[in-house]
Amino acid sequence: MVETPAEAASGADAESDDAASRSGRDFGEAAATVAISIRGLVKQFGDNHAVAGIDLTVPAGSFYGIVGPNGAGKTTTLSIVAGLLRPDAGTVVICGIDQAKEPLAAKRVMGVLPDRLRTFDRLTGRQLLYYYGLLRGLAADVIEKRAADLARAFDLGDALSRVVSDYSAGMTKKIMLAGAMIHSPRVLVLDEPFESVDPVSSAVILDILRAYVSHGGTVILSSHGMDLVERVCSRVAIVVGGEVLAEGTIDEVRAGQTLEARFVELAGSSGEVEGLEWLHTFSD
């Protein structure tokens, strides 16, 4: 059976590289119950208020979904949480660690799947996982075992010796997800983890993430898959125009409707179908 990163962390061989013990931290009571606390988050790009005052509390051991229309500010928010982008205002506290004051310590407890899949794609899959493991301070034998476990779980075994630039979009997503998990972090920050991933692989990834959460890990993800969020997430936030319009358990947010119906109700329809009549008269 393949070990999930969370199981690996709870296993006999893994205590030495557990993120918490490496950082030498005593995760306090608040950190034990709250994995991510976001307060008053603001980020502007020129005149564009990408994030316009977001407050979110992600309980430890939860599967948390952020949904919203294109350009709503999901990636910007997750990038700030991950420490990849500086906010103009507001605070992000990860497992009790202030992201702005102790960025390295905060990064240590997180695994991140960033937007746009930028990575060192001239490396083979095996080299990339090895590199991720080294960056996380893992010993070579631990990396090799975990890389093999993750490659098996993500069905990437045959691809490990190929360069990542030759991978499909879904394969690239899977190898980067594996890289985000290799140090068995307490928190996974995943930007659209299921985009481009086939249904079989999605089911496997979900199983891995569910087991991770059931062992105390926390997942925060963005997704356009309303069904998926409704099925797997314990809590959800609907973000529109850089603001949280609804937040709570799935049942609270969908308020008797499907999540998709509630989403459309809150996000509204911004597209305009009129004016495209020329598309119905073919040019040839």
Ligand SMILES: Nc1ncnc2c1ncn2[C@@H]1O[C@H](COP(=O)(O)OP(=O)(O)OP(=O)(O)O)[C@@H](O)[C@H]1O
């Ligand atoms: N680096 C940047 N420079 C300028 N504007 C940016 C930058 N990054 C994001 N934006 C803008 O901020 C807003 C929020 O973008 P963001 O990528 O966070 O949205 P999103 O909710 O993740 O959208 P999608 O669902 O399409 O991925 C958009 O208007 C976008 O154009």
